[in-house]
Amino acid sequence: MRRPILSKFSPPQLIALTFALTILLGGALLASPATHQAGHSLSPVQALFMATSALCVTGLSVVDVGSTFNLFGQLVVLALVQIGGLGIITFGTLFAFLLGRRINFSERIRLAQQVSAFEVGGVVRLIRQIFAFTLIAELIGAAVLALRFVPLEGWGRGLYFAVFHAVSAYNNAGFSLYPDGLMRFARDPLISLAISVLVILGGMGFIVQINVLSHWRNPRRDRMLVHSKIVLSVMAALLVIGTLLFMLFEWQNPRTLGPLPFGDKLLASFFQGMTPRTAGFNTVDYAAVTQPTIFITIILMFIGANPGSTGGGIKTSTFFVMMMAAISLVRGRGDLVAFGRRVARETVVRAMTVGLLSMGLVNTGVLLMLIANHDNALSFERLFFETVSAFGTVGLSMNATFSLNPSQELILLVLMYLGRIGPLTFAVAFGSSNKNEVVRYAPERDILIG
Amino acid sequence: MRRPILSKFSPPQLIALTFALTILLGGALLASPATHQAGHSLSPVQALFMATSALCVTGLSVVDVGSTFNLFGQLVVLALVQIGGLGIITFGTLFAFLLGRRINFSERIRLAQQVSAFEVGGVVRLIRQIFAFTLIAELIGAAVLALRFVPLEGWGRGLYFAVFHAVSAYNNAGFSLYPDGLMRFARDPLISLAISVLVILGGMGFIVQINVLSHWRNPRRDRMLVHSKIVLSVMAALLVIGTLLFMLFEWQNPRTLGPLPFGDKLLASFFQGMTPRTAGFNTVDYAAVTQPTIFITIILMFIGANPGSTGGGIKTSTFFVMMMAAISLVRGRGDLVAFGRRVARETVVRAMTVGLLSMGLVNTGVLLMLIANHDNALSFERLFFETVSAFGTVGLSMNATFSLNPSQELILLVLMYLGRIGPLTFAVAFGSSNKNEVVRYAPERDILIG
Ligand SMILES: [K+]
Ligand SMILES: [K+]
Known part of the structure; x- marks a missing residue:
């Protein structure tokens, strides 16, 4: 009896393969002159890099999206972002919710009751729900962004810019059609805040979104999950800490916050405190920030956003459990109790x-980037920053991406892919010697990790 | 009924306090003109820094030991190194062996049988054994080193240099009386190999030393402990990997290995592969090495040497267990099996x-060092290197230690202290809310961690 070819692969293997094939297809399209503006071209590695960066919603660009690609090319990038974002949310949610591999039984029952408030019955309905949720968020975001982009760029171009940036923001991709990112909007609260809301919403994860929504509708019946409480707390804490530290380290920097008036300093700090949650947009020049800001941003980028969201990094829940476990052991407590x-x-x-696998991956990436750094063309910290940005699918750069050599482009390409698929998922997908044993742990898990 | 004041403190608290008091005493001595050569002086922070660096057997120097301190001052540094080294070995061994907090019961019984081959009956005899072992190793080392130092420096000075460098090497302190470290001996196999043997022996830990010795005397009766097998394997692997990578990255570097003949390239590579095991000696200029070498050395310094030895870092056993656990989980295996x-x-x-606490400590240290880095006087990678070197009590430097400002000296001073006492020991010493619960875990432990 022959089994269909797809059933030979485990779900993580399917994700890894689907992503790889889509990257090859996208790369072929972005290498073709049909997607380029007159007089511009990309090497095959650059085309693959851009396809990977788009599908993995990273936002690192070896070429300027706005001036290199024609409208068709830009739409290919946007389509890859949307496919990547939806794919990640869908796979992440299905894994956690339906396959029951990452969330424990009682939580799943409670969540199922809440989701049923939205009349979700099966996989297809759940996917339809995710798609609808994404589309509505992006449409509302685009409408708000259009309030600024239409006056600036005219009706057609303005609406297009609004849609492009809304999709790029909700999917935590961080691509912009402006060559200097969103730096011209550093003092614009409408763009800054609308982008921030989209990024934070997208980085929340579908389970948390739906949990928050149903709890808000009916606080008594639909309680907040432990998972939601944890990731929302960590997200809020990282946002506040990131904003305060950016303020502290950049307040007097003449090349970043220094020249801005008080209110704009706050706005720009909030934006830069939000963006390492792997959004990757920037309203200040990261090549001009101070050394402490570089280091703090590297750490925040490594931590990243919530699991099952469009954000990357090791995830807020992973970070939380690691920290709490360390504290528990130091205090001599046997069990880790949260909420x-x-x-x-x-x-x-x-x-x-x-956490360890991710550190190993990032360290290997940094080492390879340094080895490939012929004639020390780029400084240690710029490559370090760039590597963590690629792993965490963040997309922030100290203006180093345009200066990478082909070997470095290849290394980051692989790192974006592995950072997106997840070191653990990837390793389990191809390294598992005994699948039953992995599943055996399922009933004990109650927080989504990785 | 009044209890003696000392019994109010737990053993880790006693270590932390003893170290702090000895540093204050040593700092006072090294700040006094009685220890200085004519025309030289130290700030109070610099004197405390040197005392900490000596007692914690780090070897970082904000002043040149040979030209700043007179003979008395140099002997104070050497005494602090010897006290620090012996203190660490003794406390580490007592903890593991007698207090039974870190090694499981059956292993302890087996070890006790082996130690009895050396006629150790109680705490005092065990300490006497450790002291004798250290003294003999240092004396033999000094005798070998004298073969080179006496012809070079004359009888009196030559013997003194031999003793100083033997003590500095066995205790993994890394202080040298030459302003450029051991760079003049890069092509000298006698000095390079004698120092290497002393460093490796000192970095082994007393339990492993005595286990190897008794196993060598009577292989059938005295078997190798799992702990010994693990740490010796990891040590050997790190030594080989460190040597090969140093060769790979520096072979053609005109400022390091480039100009040396083939054999000397091998010798210098071996020495630099050995030294991140927290010895801190160098025969090449770390300010001239390539970016990949910097990064690899940072990782090796962070890992460090064996527990209960004079070496620092998170320790080989900690690294081994972390790596194996990650691999086990990825492979879907429930239990971690080693040897x-x-x-x-x-x-x-x-x-x-x-591992996590150490990473947190190092990251905090790097951040503070960057914040205190006014006018970006030192580059990101030099401060990163220096911070890990201080935490791991390694003592290697990219020629940055002389250029630190007082705030940075203070930060590294604290980091050396915390890196030496051990993040976990320190935290348990002062943060424990329920000591019984900590002890409760004891019977399950079988590898010395941290
Ligand atoms: K991104
Ligand atoms: K040292």
Whole structure:
């Protein structure tokens, strides 16, 4: 009896393969002159890099999107972003919710009751729900952004810019049609805040979104999940810490916040505190920030956003469990308790493993980038920053991406892919010697990790 | 009934306090003109820095030891190194062996049988044994080093240099009486190899030393402990990897290995592969090495040497358990098995916690060093290198230590202290809310962590 070819692959293998094939297809399109503006061209590696950066919603660009690609090319980039974003949310949610591999039984039952408030019955309906949710968020975002882009760029171009940036923001892609990103909007609260809301919403993850929505509709019946409480708290804490530290380190920097008036300093700091949640947009020049800002941004980019969202990094929940476990052990407590729930030892080991694998991956990436850095063309910290940005699918850069050599482009391309698929998912997909044992842990897990 | 004041403190608290008091005493001595050569002086922070660097056997120097201190001052530095080294070995061994907090019961019984081959009956005898072992190793080392130093420096000075460098090497301190370290001996196999043997021996840890010795005397009766097998394997692997990578990245560097003949390239590479095991000696100029070498050295310095030895870092055993646990989880295996023994889940969580706390400490240190780096006087990678070197009590430097400002000296001073006492020991010493719970884990542990 022959089984269909797809059933030979496990779900993580399917994701990894689907992503790889889509990147090859997108790369072929972006290498073709049909997607280029007159007088512009890309090397095959550059085309593959841009396809990877778009599908993995990273936003790093070896060429300027606005001036290199024609409208068709830009739409290819946008389509890859949308496919990548939806794919990640859908796979992430399905894994957690339906396959039951990452969330424990009682939480799943409670969540199912909440989702049913939205009349979700099966996989197809759940996917339709995710698509609708994404589309509505992007449409509202585009409408708000159009209030600024239409007066600036005219009706046709303005609406197009509004849609492009809304999709890019909600999917945490960070691509912009302006050559200097969003720097011209550093003092514009409408653009800054609308983009921030889209990014934060997209980085929340579908399960948290739906949990928050149903809780808001009916606080008594639909309670907040432990998972939601944890990731929302960590997200809020990182946002506040990121904003305050950016303010602290850049307040008097003449090349960033220095010349801005008080209110604009706050606005720009908030934007830069939000963007390492792997949005990748910038309203200040990261090549001009101070050394402490570089380092803090690297750490925030490494941590990233919520699991099952369009954001990258090791994820807020992974970071939370790692930190809490370390504190628990130091205090001599056997069990890790968060928001009144005991966190399973398996979850702790899994979080720490995700953290370690990610550090190993980033360190390997940095080492390779330094080896490929002929004649020390780029400084240590710029390559370090760029590598973590690629791994976390953030897209921030200290203006180094245009200066990468082909070997470095290839290294970052692979890192974006691995950072997106998730070191653990990827390793489990291709390295698992005994799948049953992995699944065996399922009932104990109650926080989504990685 | 009044209890003696000392019994109010737990053993880790006692270590932390003893170290702090000795540093204050040493700092006072090194600040006094009685220890200085004519025309030289130190600020109070610099004197404290040198005392910390000596007692924590780090070897970072804000002043040149040979030309700043007179003979008395140099002997104070050497005494601090010897006290620090012996203190660390003794406390580490006592903790592991007698207090039974870090090694499991059956291993302890087996070890006790082996140690009894050396006629150790109690704490005092064990300490006497450690002291004798250290003294003999240093004396033999000094005798070998004298073969080169006496012809070079004359009898009196030559013997003194031999003793100083032997003590500095065995205790993994890395202080040298030459202003450029051991760079003049890059092509000298006698000095390079004698120093290497002393460093490796000192970085092994007393338990491993005595285990190897008794196993060598009577292989059938005294078997190798799992702990010994693990740390010796990791040590050997790091030595080989460090040497090969140094060769790879520096072979053609005109400022390091480039001009040397083939054999000397091998010798210098071996020496630099050995020294990140927190020895801190250097025969090449680390301000001249390539970017990949900087990065690899940072990673090797962070890993460090064996627990209960004079070396620093997170320790080879911690690194091993973290790596193996990550691999086990990825492969979907529930338990971590090493050399035929199951490693307890508690040991895994403890290793990962040590790794995480250390990373947190290093990251905080780097951030503070960057904040204190006024006018960007030192580059990102030089401060990063210097910070990890201080945390791991390594003592390697990209010629940055002399250029630190007082705030940075203070930050590194604290980091050397915390890196030496051990992030976990320190935190447990002062943060423990329930000591019984910590001890409760003891019987399951079988590998010394941290
Ligand atoms: K991004
Ligand atoms: K040292």
